Amino acid sequence: LLSSSSGLTTSNQKFFKSYSSCCSILGDAPNILPVLPQNRGILGHSWDSRLPFPLPSDSFKYLGWCDLEEHDVRGNQLRCPRVREGPSEEELFFRKEEHTLKRRKQVTDTEKWEKRLQExxxxxxxxxxxxxxxxxxxxxxxxxxxxxxxxxxxxxxxxxxxxxxxxxxxxxxxxxxxxxxxxxxxxxxxxxxxxxxxxxxxxxxxxxxxxxxxxxxxxxxxxxxxxxxxxxxxxxxxx
Incomplete structure (x- = not known):
């Protein structure tokens, strides 16, 4: 058993539901539900070498809640959001984590406006x-x-x-x-x-x-x- 950065316990590769490390506390919801992205596979190829395999959330660690799909959480529902953005492009290349840039470059003006409304x-x-x-x-x-x-x-x-x-x-x-x-x-x-x-x-x-x-x-x-x-x-x- 391994403990992920979000405090969840994962067992081998049987745990495929990915939780973003950027998840925040929902202040108004009586029952707090996990925010799940649509693509729950392991997208990246870079992870902590001390671990035998990448954690399910590894590919989502630089994403904010607005970048995750299949949820309608809005900014005014959050009490303690983490709004710090991920590393710059230069730093990601230095870390050999450039695979996380793919989603950033595909964002359209419509998606930017939708994100603004969701925030x-x-x-x-x-x-x-x-x-x-x-x-x-x-x-x-x-x-x-x-x-x-x-x-x-x-x-x-x-x-x-x-x-x-x-x-x-x-x-x-x-x-x-x-x-x-x-x-x-x-x-x-x-x-x-x-x-x-x-x-x-x-x-x-x-x-x-x-x-x-x-x-x-x-x-x-x-x-x-x-x-x-x-x-x-x-x-x-x-x-």
Whole structure:
């Protein structure tokens, strides 16, 4: 018996139902069902050499839930989706995993539009996008693309994403924002949050309270700044 990356136990090659490593938690469904792709065979030829055979999910490890077939899960149904994209083409060639590029190159404009509708970020009211591992620029850009679509989100968690500047992002309905453990150095780098009530900025690198006055025009009730350098500023509490 072998334990796959998704936590499922597989026995030899008799287990053919593939589960994507990108599967997310369905927040609204009372009975959570697995998301199954239409092609359940093993498409790739590259896998961990320590394993005697490739895991059933190996060929789907870089696919998001939108790329899997035979399901109608929408973005606003997900509470903790993993939105980090797969490696770049150059990195896949270096890893000798170029077989995963075939599906990417065959995507049509119609499929792109269908994917946008399926993501449905515009209708998300509560979302957790923490721990996304945004190590490359194209990952950060994809992440910001999604943030720009969150026009109705009210509660948003962006913990530990190495974020530095979201000043170009506007979250018009956000009431609760958690951006703990990022790399913000100023309030001016935060997104536009006119309706914010609870803001948590713990464990960032905010050295000055400059820009905090912008929050006077919001219905802010609580602000968490623990473990930021600004705590050592003279008259910190008073300011």
């Amino acid at each position: 449905n970020w515009e209708n998300c009211a509560e979302l957790n996008l923490s721990f996304q591992d945004l190590g490359d620029l194209y990952q950060v850009e994809n992440f910001k693309r999604i943030l720009r679509r969150l026009i109705r989100v009210e509660k948003l968690w962006l913990v530990d994403n190495s974020l530095t500047d979201l000043s170009a992002i506007r979250l018009p309905r956000c009431r609760e924002l958690n951006v703990n453990k990022n790399h913000f150095t100023s309030f001016k780098q935060l997104p536009k949050i006119p309706q914010i009530q609870h803001l948590s900025l713990a464990e960032n690198n905010i050295t000055t309270l400059s820009g905090i006055s912008d929050l006077r025009h919001t219905p802010l009730e609580s602000l968490i700044l623990k473990r930021n350098p600004c705590e050592f500023q003279e008259r910190y509490r008073q300011l």
